[in-house]
Amino acid sequence: MSQWLEQVIAQAERQGAPVSWREADYASSLDALKNTPWPTRKTEAWRNTSLTPIEAKKLLSDGVSTASTQIPVIAQLDSIDIEFVNSTLVTDLAQFNLPAGVDIVALENISEQQASSFNTIKPEKHLFGLVNDALATAGVWVNVADDVEFHTPIRFIHHVQDGSENHTRILVNIGRNAKATIIEQGEGHVDSVNTSFSEYDVKAKGELHHYRFAMFTDKTLHAGGCHFKLAESSYLNSTLVGFGSALSRLDTDLIYTGEHANADINALYLLAEGENFDLQTTIEHAVPNCTTTENVRGIVGDKAKANFNGRIHIHRDAQKTLAELNNRNLLLSRRGQINTKPELEIYADDVKCAHGATIAEIDEQALYYLLSRGISRSQALILLNFGFIQELINDIPLTPVREWLTELLSGRFAKMEVK
Amino acid sequence: MLSINNLTAKVEDKTIIKGLNLEVKPGEVHAIMGPNGAGKSTLGYVLSGREGYEVEGGSATLNNNDLLDMDIEERAREGLFLAFQYPVEIPGVSNMEFMKESVNAIREQRGEDALSAAEFLKIAKDACKQVQLPLDFLKRGVNEGFSGGEKKRNEIMQMILLKPTLCILDESDSGLDVDALQVVANGVNSQRDANRSFIVVTHYQRLLDYIKPDFVHILADGKIVKSGDASLALEVEKEGYAFLGKGYEEANA
Structure with a gap:
């Protein structure tokens, strides 16, 4: 076991379950943590991502301020902003003037019945999910009642501070025929550990527009997850x-529990210098007639390392499933590394599925052509290589987010070195 | 304008340009002819700064600036334009977007304001019509699926838009029928003026019927071995490169 995990367990035992309806989950996760061997490179789920940066770390958090920080701005975005700092919810949720049928409440203030889907969507297999179960005291519940369309995006902000541990939880319930937009935005580069896990329960004909920005860099360690349950004829549009x-890892799981539900998932990663990012997605087609389109695209520069594992599991009864998964990568440097593993596991016989993965390098001839016309090297690289990233950005329905990401990601790409 | 002195350059350890001298003054049109493997295309690549083409000695200046010391894009901004023999296809980047970036990069160098999309569209349409390409070629990927002749006309369109001071046309006539040849030649002739110079690299005299050169040079084995006026091209057309010696005659057969 790692020293860090030992401290996690000790701290969890000190603080106990934050609210009575979480006692059972808390106890079982703590128990699982004690019995889970610390993953090594031989553990399949962590084969390509090293846990060295965290395993001997001292648990941080003591004495860090929980004062609200400068919230990152997305221009023109009119959103409800909810901020977590150092494992604490710092936003006063009572200030929001919400329409009837929309509730945003701190997790410790909801009833056991309202919390019925808590920890039923997030699979137990995620080590840091268990850590989060045991440590996360702060959390928020969002409920959008049946037939309510709520158009104002709800934005959760994890803006990390030096020396902090941030363990937070989000539970979202989208009622029948209801609609909502949720943004989970994490930023930071300072020494800190972050686990934020969210669960989304989308009821029949419900529609969820979801964004998760795991923009942690440098010394900010991150292992989080978002987990979705889609009922009949519901729809998920997610941009990661x-x-x-x-160390940065995002585990995403989706399970279809009702027929004729659809999900469009677009994921992007841009990794510079010695950055690591590990994206794991699992789609469970447990029922027939559902459609998944998953596009994952990334650019890896310098000594950066990307790991993508995308699994689509089509259960025996899930006939008429349509599933498409592809992962396209651009490698800017011979020292960079990309591991990609799209997996299709099909037990039904009447399905249409496709998967693929590619890793490309800079096309030197095309680059020369553009340079010979006076276009700067950085601009030429954007023209040539940013298109496949831009395509996914263009799919984003929310205009302010689309514009913000275009500028942010093209700027990040322009600064990446080609070697 | 362009001054090349005793230029030597190699590609993958093989010296191709072996002490080349050339002086091009403003407004002049120079034709460079020569047999296969003489180094005609290499000269264009070396002057444009293409990677893998290494200068071993000598100098080349454009408007008294050391061309060989500049990055590829800086040479273009200084006014050098190379019309490629085999323009590369770039799917995913629209011709329009590419040319707008290019024109604005060069305008910036000249201290001019960037053109808006609408302003650029207007001049791009004019240039497109001038080289007789359908307007939807502006929207297509750069050279994507273009025929050989369409690629050459696309090069001339870029030349018209970029208004370079020195244009090097690398076998812009190869693979063209007479009509397309005329379109290319008309495009070039429309850009001739007292301040703009051309180096027309060609294998055949045919193009020079349409673009009248002031000087004709014969390039062989990396050097200019003979220079003259337009009549030299006619002579080569009639006699071949026999005067260079037996090996060249065969290479050109």
Whole structure:
């Protein structure tokens, strides 16, 4: 076991379950943590991502301020902003003037019944999910009642501070025929450990527009997850964006529990210098007639390292499933590394599935052609190589987010070195 | 304008340009002819700064600036334009977007404001019509699926838009029928003026019927071995490169 995990267990035992309805989850996760061997490079789920940066780390958090920080701005975005600092919810949720049928409440203030889907969507297999179960005291519940369309995006902000541990939880319930937009935005580069896990329960005909920006860099360690359950005829549109740090990992799971549900998932990562980013997605087609389109695209520069594992599991009864998964990468440097593993596991016989992965390098001839017309090297690289990233950005329905990401990601790409 | 002195350059350890001298003054049109393997295309690549083409000695200046010391894009901004023999296809980047970036990069160098999309569209349409390409070629990927002749006309369109001071046309006539040849030649002739110079690299005299050169040079084995006026091209057309010696005659057969 790692020293860090030992401290996690000790701290969890000190603080106990934050609220009575979480006692059972808390106890079982703590128990699982005690019995889970610390992953090594031989552990399949961690084969390409090293846990060295965290395993001997001292648990941080003591004495760090929980004062609200400068919230990162997305221009023109009119959103409800909810901020977590150092494992604490610092936003006063009572200030929001919400329409009938929309509730945003701290997790410790909801009833056991309201919390019924808590920890039923996130699979137990995620080590840091268990850590989060045991340590996360702060959390928020969002409930959008049946037939309510809520158009104002709800934005969760994890802006890390030096020396902090941030363990937070989000539970979202999208009612029947309801609609909402949720943004999970994480940023930071200072010494800290972050686990934020979110669960989304989308009821029949519900529609969720979801964004997760895991923009942690440098010394900010991150292992988080987002987990979705889609009922009959519901729809998920999710955009995931990752930067890399000494350790950054995002586990995403989706399970279809009702027929005729669809999900469009677009994931992007841009990794510079020695950054690491590990994206794991699992789609469980447990019922027939659902459609998944998953596009994962990344650019890896210098000594950066990307790991993508995308699994689509089509259960025996999931006939008429349509599933498409592809992962396209651009490698800017011979020292960079990309591991990609799209997996299709099919037990039904009447399905349409496709998967693929590519890793390309800079096309030197095309680059020369553009340079010979006076276009600067950075601009030429953007023209030639940013298109496949831009395509996914263009799919984003929310205009302010689309514009913000275009500028942010093209700027990040322009600074990446080609070797 | 362009001054090349005793230029030597190699590609992958093989010296191709072996002490080349050339002086091009503003407004002049120089034709460079020569047999296969003489170094005609290499000269264009070396002057444009293409990677893998290494200068071993000598000098080349454009408007008294050391060309060989500049990055590829700086040479273009200084006014050098190379019309490629085999323009590369770049799917995913629209011709329009590419040319707008290019024109604005060069305008910036000249201290001019960037053109808006609408302003650029207007001049791009004019240039497109001038080289007789359908307007939807502006929207297509750069050279993507273009025929050989369409690629050459696309090069001339870029030349018209970029208004370079020195244009090097690398076998812009190869693979063209007479109509396309005329379009290319008309494009070039429309750009001739007292301040703009051309180096027309060609294998055949045919193009020079349409673009009248002031000087004709014969390039063989990396050096200019003979220079003259337009009549030299006619002579080569009639006699071949026999005067260079037996090996060249065969290479050109």
